[in-house]
Amino acid sequence: MKLIKAEVLGYCMGVRRAVTMAEEAVKAAAGVHRVYTLGPLIHNPQVLEQFRDQGLEVLDETALPEDLTSSIVIIRAHGITPHLESILACKGARLMDATCPTVKKSQIKARSLIHRGYRIFLAGERYHGEVIGIQGYAPSCLVVADPGEARETAEALYRSAPTAKTALLGQTTIAPDEYQGIAQAIHAYFPHLEIIDTICKATRDRQYALRKLCPQVDALLVVGGKESANTRRLLAIAQALGNQAWLVERAAEIPPGIRAYPVVGLAAGASTPDELIDRIAKAVTNRTLIRENL
Ligand code: SF4
The missing domain is CATH 3.40.1010.20 (4-hydroxy-3-methylbut-2-enyl diphosphate reductase, catalytic domain)
Known part of the structure; x- marks a missing residue:
């Protein structure tokens, strides 16, 4: 065979960077500070097990401790919402931002489009951390998972706001042909749709x-x-x-x-x-x- x-x-670059940052944080904080990641650092059980053995703890964002003073909280590569970031800061956490620079670019782009009056379609998995994080920068964005959902959502928006300025962003890991299919479905209602290339x-x-x-x-x-x-x-x-x-x-x-x-x-x-x-x-x-x- x-x-x-x-x-x-x-x-990839983003994951390697997050893993390196976590390794350095664990080493530097040994015995002095508690080090957490918000949700699992990466989707790999073996790596998470190794980190757990080194003292890296995983925080559940729905059950945050009252006090995180003198704790280090690592934001993972998918990024988080600005709201969650400020909650952590209010609890006293020292934040270490391992958001992948490519994801950060999407977050900033989403915020800037909203400020410029665009309605944003966001192609991706509704419950994925990256998509939830970007929504935090553009709360009114419309998440669409596939071309069928994109068509229905675009049609509904067209009925209420036929002249809306629209833009499309995608989860960084979406397949290019899937993104294209979603773009075409929206384009049928909004021919001036701005398609932003966010695929990593x-x-x-x-x-x-x-x-x-x-x-x-x-x-x-x-x-x-x-x-x-x-x-x-x-x-x-x-x-x-x-x-x-x-x-x-x-x-x-x-x-x-x-x-x-x-x-x-x-x-x-x-x-x-x-x-x-x-x-x-x-x-x-x-x-x-x-x-x-x-
Ligand atoms: S956006 Fe790309 S480089 Fe960044 S973490 Fe995701 S897959 Fe990796």
């Missing part, structure tokens, strides 16, 4: 590398967290292209029959650490390792 890795895979280069690169890999393989493993939007997107793309594909978080999840395929592809989401990618690659090519990792 032959294993081919995607040309681009694993940690890291996302494009990983999706492009995956599309290139798919025709070369008989089966494909996408390594990454099941909660990770960009990892799930990679899986969906591979399956839409007709590939047998599985999302695996750990070696124990590698399908037992994988070695029956002559050529297996390996892709990984933007929050997947190199060590995990290597471990899965070794396990796939070594039957003994698959058993050891069970």
Whole structure:
């Protein structure tokens, strides 16, 4: 059996930056300050476990402690709303902002469009942290998950405000063809729609590398967290292209029959650490390792 890795895979710039910031914060604060992340730092259970062992605690934004004085709170790469930021500051937290610069750009753009009188459509997953964070900068924006929802929402807006100035922003991890479909649906009602290119280069690169890999393989493993939007997107793309594909978080999840395929592809989401990618690659090519990792 032959294993081919995607040309681009694993940690993106934003995730690497957030992980490095958290490592440094944990080291610097050892025994002096408590260090928290607001929600899980990244969607990868193994990395989160390692951080937990080093003393990094995860805060639930719906149950924040009364007093965060002398605590460090790391804002993760997805970003948060300005409202939540001020709540944390009022509780005395020292904020360390690991919002990915690409996400930050979307937040700032959303705020500026609202100030200039635009109605914003935001294409993405309604309950994803990044989308919720951007909504905090543009509270009146209309979140649309797919072209059908975009059509319905645009039609409703057209009925109440046919001359509205409109703009479209997208979650950084949305697939370009999906974004295009959503843009077309809105464009039918608002021909002057301003389409802002918010898709992250890291996302494009990983999706492009995956599309290139798919025709070369008989089966494909996408390594990454099941909660990770960009990892799930990679899986969906591979399956839409007709590939047998599985999302695996750990070696124990590698399908037992994988070695029956002559050529297996390996892709990984933007929050997947190199060590995990290597471990899965070794396990796939070594039957003994698959058993050891069970
Ligand atoms: S996928 Fe892109 S936007 Fe998201 S954290 Fe990584 S670099 Fe930033």
